[in-house]
Every structure is written in C-alpha cells, then in structure tokens.
Amino acid sequence: MTEPVGEGSLLWTPSPAKVAAANLTDFLAWLGDRGQRFDGYDALWQWSVTDLDGFWQAIWDYCGIQCSAAPQAVLGRREMPGAQWFPGALLNYAEHILRNEAPGQTALLAVSETASLTAMDWADLAGQVRILATQLRVLGVGTGDRVVAYLPNIPQTVVAMLATTAIGAIWASCSPDFGWPGVLDRFRQLEPKVLICVDGYQYGGRRFDRTGELRQIVAGLESLQQVIFLPYLEAEATAPTGEALYWADVLDADPVPAADFSFEQVPFSHPLWILFSSGTTGLPKPIVHSHGGIVLEHLKALALHQDLTSRDSFFWYTTTGWMMWNYLVGGLLVGATIVLYDGSAVYPDTGALWRLVADAGVTYAGTGAPYLLACMKEGLRPAAENDLSALRGVGSTGSPLPPEGFRWAYQELGTGSSELILGSLSGGTDLCTGFVGPSPLLPVRAG
Numbered sequence: 032m033t034e035p036v037g038e039g040s041l042l043w044t045p046s047p048a049k050v051a052a053a054n055l056t057d058f059l060a061w062l063g064d065r066g067q068r069f070d071g072y073d074a075l076w077q078w079s080v081t082d083l084d085g086f087w088q089a090i091w092d093y094c095g096i097q098c099s100a101a102p103q104a105v106l107g108r109r110e111m112p113g114a115q116w117f118p119g120a121l122l123n124y125a126e127h128i129l130r131n132e133a134p135g136q137t138a139l140l141a142v143s144e145t146a147s148l149t150a151m152d153w154a155d156l157a158g159q160v161r162i163l164a165t166q167l168r169v170l171g172v173g174t175g176d177r178v179v180a181y182l183p184n185i186p187q188t189v190v191a192m193l194a195t196t197a198i199g200a201i202w203a204s205c206s207p208d209f210g211w212p213g214v215l216d217r218f219r220q221l222e223p224k225v226l227i228c229v230d231g232y233q234y235g236g237r238r239f240d241r242t243g244e245l246r247q248i249v250a251g252l253e254s255l256q257q258v259i260f261l262p263y264l265e266a267e268a269t270a271p272t273g274e275a276l277y278w279a280d281v282l283d284a285d286p287v288p289a290a291d292f293s294f295e296q297v298p299f300s301h302p303l304w305i306l307f308s309s310g311t312t313g314l315p316k317p318i319v320h321s322h323g324g325i326v327l328e329h330l331k332a333l334a335l336h337q338d339l340t341s342r343d344s345f346f347w348y349t350t351t352g353w354m355m356w357n358y359l360v361g362g363l364l365v366g367a368t369i370v371l372y373d374g375s376a377v378y379p380d381t382g383a384l385w386r387l388v389a390d391a392g393v394t395y396a397g398t399g400a401p402y403l404l405a406c407m408k409e410g411l412r413p414a415a416e417n418d419l420s421a422l423r424g425v426g427s428t429g430s431p432l433p434p435e436g437f438r439w440a441y442q443e444l445g446t447g448s449s450e451l452i453l454g455s456l457s458g459g460t461d462l463c464t465g466f467v468g469p470s471p472l473l474p475v476r477a478g
Contacts, residue, residue: 231264299323397426
C-alpha cells in the first residue's frame with residue numbers, strides 16, 4: 032500500500048468466507064430462525080437501540096445465560112437513572128466462566144520479563160478458584176464484602192478475582208506500580224476485609240521493591256481483617272505483618288470437587304467489581320459494575336464484535352489497574368485462552384509484544400494506539416520478523432489511532448492475509464467495555 036491514506040480511506044473489506052464464519056452472522060441466522068430477520072448490520076444495530084427488551088432478551092438467550100432464578104422481565108424500571116435490568120434473576124459471573132472448564136484445554140498463558148511462557152489449564156484454574164473461594168469463606172468473607180488486590184497481571188490475580196466473585200464478594204485491584212497514597216485513596220473508600228498483595232515487580236528491566244509501600248497500605252486500611260501475601264519479586268520475601276497468610280499456604284488445601292462447590296447466586300445488579308476514575312478532580316471515584324451486566328455485555332462484545340470463540344488466544348496489553356484487564360479476563364466467558372503479560376511493552380525493545388504474540392500463537396492482540404505508533408516510527412516490520420500467521424484481529428484503544436497508524440498496521444501486521452481486521456475501540460471505565468468498536472461484517476476505514 033504505497034498510495035496516500037487519509038481519513039476514511041478504505042483499507043479492508045471482509046471476505047465472503049470471513050463474513051460466513053463470523054459469530055455475528057450466526058447470531059443473525061439464529062434471529063432469523065426465530066422470525067427476526069435483518070438486512071445486514073445497520074438494520075441489526077438500529078433494532079438493538081430501539082427495541083431494548085427484544086435485543087437484550089435475544090443476547091440473553093443466544094449466549095445461554097445461566098441463572099438459578101429466572102428474570103421477571105428484561106426491563107423492570109425503565110427510568111434513568113435507576114433502570115432495573117432483569118429483575119428477579121439470580122446468577123454468578125464466575126460460574127459463567129468456570130462452566131467452560133474443559134480438562135486438558137488451556138485457560139490462560141502467562142509470561143513476564145522474568146518468566147518464560149507458561150500455561151494453566153482449565154482444570155487447574157477452576158481447582159484453584161474453588162480452593163481459594165472456600166478459604167475466603169472460612170476467613171469470614173461473604174456476599175457484599177470487599178476483597179482488594181495489589182497484584183500484577185499474573186495467573187494468581189485471575190484466580191483471586193474469580194474466587195472473590197464466586198462467593199458474591201466484591202473485587203477491586205490496583206497494579207503494584209501505584210504508590211501507597213493512590214492505593215489508599217481508592218481502597219479506603221471500600222473498607223475491604225481482605226487484601227491480597229505482592230512484594231514487588233519488574234518493569235523495563237528494573238526491579239521495584241514495594242514492601243515499604245505495602246506496609247503503608249496495610250497500616251492505612253483499618254477495616255482489614257486479613258492479608259494474603261504472595262512473594263513475587265523475591266521468593267523469600269516476608270509478609271508485611273506477622274499475622275498475614277501466605278498464598279501458597281492458603282492454596283495448599285484439599286481440592287474442592289466441582290460438585291461440592293456452590294457459587295453464590297446474586298441478583299443481576301449485585302456488585303461484581305469496582306473500578307476507579309483517574310482522580311484528576313478529587314479522590315478517584317468508585318464505579319460499580321454488576322454480575323449480570325458484565326456477563327451480558329462482555330459476552331455480546333467479545334463474541335459478536337471481537338468475534339472470539341473457544342478456538343482463540345486473546346491478548347491485551349494491560350495492567351490490573353485498567354479496565355482492559357477486566358475485559359481481557361472476560362475472554363474466558365467465551366472459552367478463549369487469555370494471554371497475560373507482566374512487564375514493559377518495549378522491553379528489551381519495541382518489538383517485545385510482537386514476539387509474545389508469535390510465541391503464544393495469539394489470534395487477537397490488543398494494545399494502546401501509542402504502542403502501534405511507536406512501532407511505526409521505529410520502522411518495525413512485525414509480520415516480516417515474527418510468525419504472526421495465527422493473528423486475525425488487532426485491537427487499538429486508549430487514544431485515537433490516526434490514519435497513518437491504520438496504514439502501518441495493514442502494511443506490517445497482515446502477513447499477506449486478507450483476513451486481518453483492525454478494530455479501533457473507544458469505551459471506558461464507566462462501561463468496562465466499548466461503545467465504539469469493530470464489526471466483522473463491515474469494512475475498515477483509516478481513522
């Protein structure tokens with residue numbers, strides 16, 4: 032592609048095979064079998080924003096939402112603020128993820144600056160979640176209690192979040208690069224019962240000991256009843272308090288068979304996790320998301336827009352302090368393998384993420400627009416330098432990607448395949464999803 036590319040230039044059109052294989056095409060056919068026929072994506076979109084009851088009931092049914100008590104309606108109260116969705120429904124977010132447990136299948140891949148790529152299968156993930164959830168219950172954590180984490184993007188964090196939400200407790204996390212004042216500004220508002228934390232992390236080749244920060248955090252959270260400590264930077268690191276429990280000891284308990292574990296059944300609107308605004312105008316503002324809302328929205332977005340299935344390997348460059356971490360974990364809802372990375376995107380050089388994508392066989396890779404532009408400015412040719420043959424989708428978010436960034440992606444990431452879709456997304460903490468994003472049925476235009 033040598034001709035100039037400007038705002039709106041056509042860069043990609045889905046092939047007939049791509050359209051036929053898309054989850055969105057399957058959803059349209061599913062609707063047609065039930066008497067709802069739409070002439071293409073635009074008509075489907077128009078229906079989705081005018082017939083709220085019909086559309087969200089269709090998403091509920093198509094995605095197979097599992098509940099122990101059925102909803103009395105799609106919308107109970109329609110007024111804003113205060114709209115009431117799916118009143119009467121009882122369900123659980125973590126249960127919707129762990130229903131995908133499949134022996135021998137990989138649930139997640141993880142890599143960091145200090146550790147090579149490792150895999151955790153579904154049985155191991157589910158087993159650890161059930162053990163930790165049971166131990167949290169033993170510690171007195173129940174429905175509505177808050178469990179907070181000072182953890183990096185590693186498998187243990189996924190286990191901790193799922194265990195917390197499995198018992199109806201509420202999750203919130205900060206990345207360990209946050210200083211203690213910023214952590215306390217957030218966590219003090221929640222009055223957490225349990226803190227799960229690490230001693231430090233490595234970023235950009237530098238090691239960061241956070242034990243001093245950790246002691247300040249523990250001392251500043253008067254509501255804490257227990258600390259669970261995971262030595263991460265140093266294998267022999269000491270917990271911040273003498274009463275703290277060590278992660279390995281907590282997980283060293285008898286396995287809990289799936290048949291013996293009960294997921295807490297909570298209302299559709301029951302708090303799932305709390306995200307925070309940036310805090311540029313006063314204290315960071317807590318933003319509450321619900322079990323039902325996130326299950327329904329993430330299944331819709333990840334299946335129909337990101338076009339993910341259980342055959343995919345889904346990566347997004349993020350930390351646990353950004354809503355994209357929650358969105359990444361949502362890939363487990365559709366049975367995809369999620370890929371976790373703890374470290375700098377440009378260490379030891381700017382091509383680091385593309386080597387990870389190649390090594391992990393990633394099929395959908397997401398990052399921030401500034402990273403794509405940095406690769407472009409350095410003249411990187413990722414597809415020529417790595418085996419990106421599995422890659423069929425690239426996501427860009429965090430800021431607008433200019434037309435030249437779109438052009439670079441199609442020149443240097445496409446490996447000559449016509450099937451690579453570049454999706455520029457906009458959403459946010461308020462939604463924990465996107466309100467602008469890709470469709471596998473529509474062309475991609477620069478900008």
